[in-house]
Each structure stands twice: as structure tokens, then as C-alpha cells.
Amino acid sequence: MTGSYGDSTRSVKAVASEYVPGAPIAPPPVPAAAYHIPFDEDDSLDSYGRRSNPTWRQLESALAQLEGAAGALIFGSGMAALTAVLRTLAEPGRKVVVPADGYYQVRAYAAEFLAPRGVTVTPARCAQICDVAEDVGPGDVVLAESPSNPGLDVVDLHRLGMVCRARGATLVVDNTTATPLGQQPLSLGADLVVASATKALAGHHDVLAGYVAGSHPEVMQRVERERLLAGAVLGAFEAWLVLRSLGSFGLRFERQCQNAAAVALTLRSHPAVRSVRYPGLPGDPSHAVASTQMRRFGGVVAIELASAAAVHDLVGRSALLVGATSFGGIHSSVDRRARWGDPVPAGFARLSLGIEDTDDLLGDIEQALC
Template structure:
């Protein structure tokens, strides 16, 4: 693919099919149904829908292009992708570092399922990730971290992992491949939830793993075949549909987030604002070095839980939802899920609304009693 293309062109080209007269111009789903077997009994391609699938292959090729990887593997959800990968690389007797300030269910899986099987699990906040990695065999970094948006220095982290042979996994869900390229910064493998900004329409669950290390990805493909955490063919087609507009959607989401962060920083109802794109954000210096865009998520702290609920209730545009990255701007009070954040902490995932409309709506919704 032409490296000089812009993000919308790259996203569209990633899902484009070879031109064949008489065939549709866009990808169409191929169901994971019964397949005709080849007379060559060594040819296992498309013999069974849990092993291979034509729609998977098109989706995986598109994701590999966007992530700068040789291979991508589709999974039924982001958690299916992460847990399958961890089962492959975090073997009994190894030390695994997971984010203490990242997605809470990853920590839960590591402590509830991997630790009892002989994996030494270390939880480290983003700022301590490099120090924790010095004695680890596998390091999983999520950057920007969800929901606090702290950023891990991936180049520095990779320089600590690579000489020792430690596997560095980067969860790229928040940044997306249009905001950050972890493999180019030294990561061994990228994992992400395609449920969020990539698919982008709040209507499916999907995940993927991408990378250049055949030794890991071959084992992971075998794990997927045997354990079965697969993605449906129709859901894979929906991801392809979403990828075609990914560049346009993500550009507007980032634009909205940057404008919203600036507005909220001076609003009297807001205690704190976190957004890596703000010049005075604690993570800005590192983010500016490794991120092409700063993402569509803004984290804020309001007075209390009721203030977060009032924000949603008084708004005409905001929706309360725990998933993020979709076309609608959503708000999630993270303390309800057990995150170690104040009661009034909220993650705002910006959608594709017109920027001026979104800012006016949120500013009005943050107004005093009776508004």
C-alpha cells in the first residue's frame, strides 16, 4: 500500500477487493458454513469454519495493513484476543506484568486464572511499567491507559524487553492503528478490541491480535482453533464495513476530543481533565513522540456520581454507555465498575457529532441546578 496515503484512503484501501468485473465493489460476507473439500487431502483451507473463513482472511489482511504487521488473527472479542494470547505466551513459571490502571477485566483474568496456574502476576501503573518490566518474561502495556489516559513510553519499554527476550504486548484499543503504531516502536504483538473505534457502530463484538513474530502467531492460531474463541463471519463483515469509514470517523472523534478537553479544562464544574493532546497533560511529552493522533477519549472528574448522571440526563447528545469509540458521544462513570477512581470520574468517548454542537450541548448540560 502506498505509504503516502492519508488515513481515510488507507482505511478504504485496506478493505478493498481486487477488481473483478461483475462483482460488488465492496466486501460481502462469506458464511462459515459447510465447505466443499478439495481432492487434495493436505489442503485444509476452508475445510471448517472454525479453522479458516474467507471473510476472516479479508478482515485480517486489512488489520495487518493498518497495524503494519505481517499477520493478524480475528477473535470473538477483545477479551478473547487478550486471554488467548496470554495463554500462549504466559506459561507456568513465567512472570507477567499487567496494567494496574488499564482495563480491569484483564487484571481479573490474570489474577483469577493465570496466577493459580503458576504464572507470577505483577500489576504496574503506567508510570512504573518500565521498572516492573526489568524482571518480567511477558509485559502487557495498555497505552493510553483506559480510563485514566496515562501514556507508556513504548520505545523505552521495548528497549528493556527486547535484550532480555521478554515478550512485549501492547493493547492498542484506545489509540487505534491510526493514532499509534506499537510494532514500529518495538512491540512484539499488538492486541485490540475491534468492538470500539474500528468497527465504530455500537453493533458488534470483535477483537484481534497482530504482529510479525510467526513463533507466537502460529501458536496463537492453533490456540484459536482448539479453544474456539472465534468471530462470526457476519461480524467480520461488519468490521470490514466499519473499517471503510474508520479514517473519517476517527479524524472527527479526535477533533471533538481535543476541542472538548480545552473547553472542559476551564469549566467551573470540572475538577480535572485528562487528554494526552493537552500541552500541560502529564503524558503529553511522551504521547507527542509516539502518537500520530491523541485519540477520541477525554477523562474528567466532576463533583460526584450525581453530577455525572445529571450531565447525561440534561444532554441532548450524550448517551450513557460503557463501550466507547462509536459514532455517538458516550459517558461512562467508571467507579460503578470498580475502577480505582473518584466517584465523579467519567470517561467521555467523543463521537462524530459536529464539534460546535457537541461543545454547546455539554457546556449547557454542565450548568447549574434547574438547567
């Protein structure tokens, strides 16, 4: 029956714990550094806060359900999750393919911390990654980001999964932009999902978190061991904030996708806008592949205006867009990506659509672009 539930029902069910008579329906966070353990220690007990926490378990169970995974592990940020996976899997002498047009700090991490340790780092754009993966071998790692941030190009995940499987490589997919309500990479052939929960999942611009989801017990155990030893853990209160937000995720994400689709369609024919990218837009170069693997197309739209000043003016004249370098939150926001060094034109702006009313957003953006 749960398979047929809609996204909002799935979000609410994912955070609903076992109901105990007289206990809170929504259990409070359990901040704990140390737990009482008898001297003849029982390994199944919670013992220390860097190893396990009841609030983590609730959040991990919710994330695993949404991703269609056997398990999930939460981390202190999306980067903490991503780098834990790379440290666990990318051994010296192996090759790691990283997104050339994806989140720039992942590339920076690979270049500064993996390459000097003997890992061959190969950046590949979404359009080339399936071909580049033809050259990987057993034990290598392919990290794909789809849709990519900020260009919103899409990788054919099913094809990439087949290429990686045939070569014995591990396919890791960054699902931050799509979210598990947009696509489930594990069902398309990925071995692991990594994501920043800081974005649409938590969705309120007030907490950093990340997670890894997967179904191979051995790999998940190694990642968990890495988390224990490296210590990039999430605080219990932050885990609870994400959990609390997750109940409204389906509702929020539905509105964000609706707003993004409407804004993309309107801006496509606006004279001040040179180009628009949105995988849900018919005619977008990514639309055909996106339609085969995504259920929803996300709340982010990429546009190009004439110059950096034009982006500045858009934010200055808007009453609803806030300048901010994140996405997925309830407030609509704008980020001019060239300022962070992304290889995009000066007037390239990433719009993150929030949960405001669609007509209000369209009216505000149109008047701000004039």
C-alpha cells in the first residue's frame, strides 16, 4: 500500500515513528555524548555520541525510505557525506571520475586531497561522463551529479549504471538537486546516493546536513566506520531539525517544482533573458533524458542575463528574491555563480524557487527584470 502513496503522505509517513501510548507523537531530540552502559558491555547498546544516536536513527530511517535504500547514514553536511564516501572508496592507484560541471567544492576536494595521495582524478561533464566511464576499471569510482549544479545538465543514469556495472566500478550519484522525490538513483543503477540535506530536504535555510544512502551492507558498514573514526557527525538537534522539516517536504517540494516550471516557462520568452535551463522545460537539451528518470524536475532554474550588473539589478528590484548562495529553501533566492568561480558567464544566475505563491513570484520577477 505504501508504494502507492503520494509524496506528501510518504514524507509524513517517513518521519512518523512507532506510536507509543502516552509518548509524544513527534519524539524530541536526544542530545547525548555518553550513554549508560553496564561494565560487561553489550555492543547493541548506544554507547557514545560519535557512534550512534536515537534521533540519527529516526532520520536515517526516513531518508532510507525516501531514497528506496536499505539504509542511510547522516553527516554534518553534504560535503562531509561526499568526502567520507570518496575517502572510503578512492584508494591510491584507483581512478575517480568527478563532475566537471557540478558542485565546485567536490572538484576542489578531489584535486587538493585525493590527487596528491595517488588517486587519478578525472573530471567529466554530464554530457561526456558515460563515455569517460568506458575507461574505468574494477575498484574505480564514478561520481555523477544530475541535474548538475549550477548548469542543470542531466546524466543518463541508467546508461551510466550499466557502464559502471560492466566495468566493476562503483557509481555514486549526488542527488542534492533532484532530491529523492525527484528521482531515485539507486533504482536507476547507482550503488550509492550522496546528498546535501541542507537544501530542499531541510528546506528552511537554517541547518547543514548530508547523507549517504545505499543497499550494499559491506559498503555502508565501511562508510559508517569512516564516520565513526573521522567524526564528521551531525548534532542531535540538527538531526531533529531536518527530521521535523522532512514531514512537510512533499508539500514544499511540490510547490517549488511548480514555481520553477512556471518561472522557466515565463522567462524563456522574456527579452531580458538570454537563455533558460530547466530539465522540466520541453525543448530543454536535458528534457528527453530527464523525463525518463525524474518524477519531478526540482526547484532550481538557471538563467543567463546580459551581465553581472543585470543580475544585481534583478535582486535589487525584486521584493521576493533574496541574494543567497544556497538553494532549496522556502524563500526564493538568486546566486550569481561566476562570483564563486564556476565556469559560467558573468550574467549566469541560479534561481532557487521557494514556496511563495506562483502568481506573486511571476509578477515580482517580471517587474524586476524590466
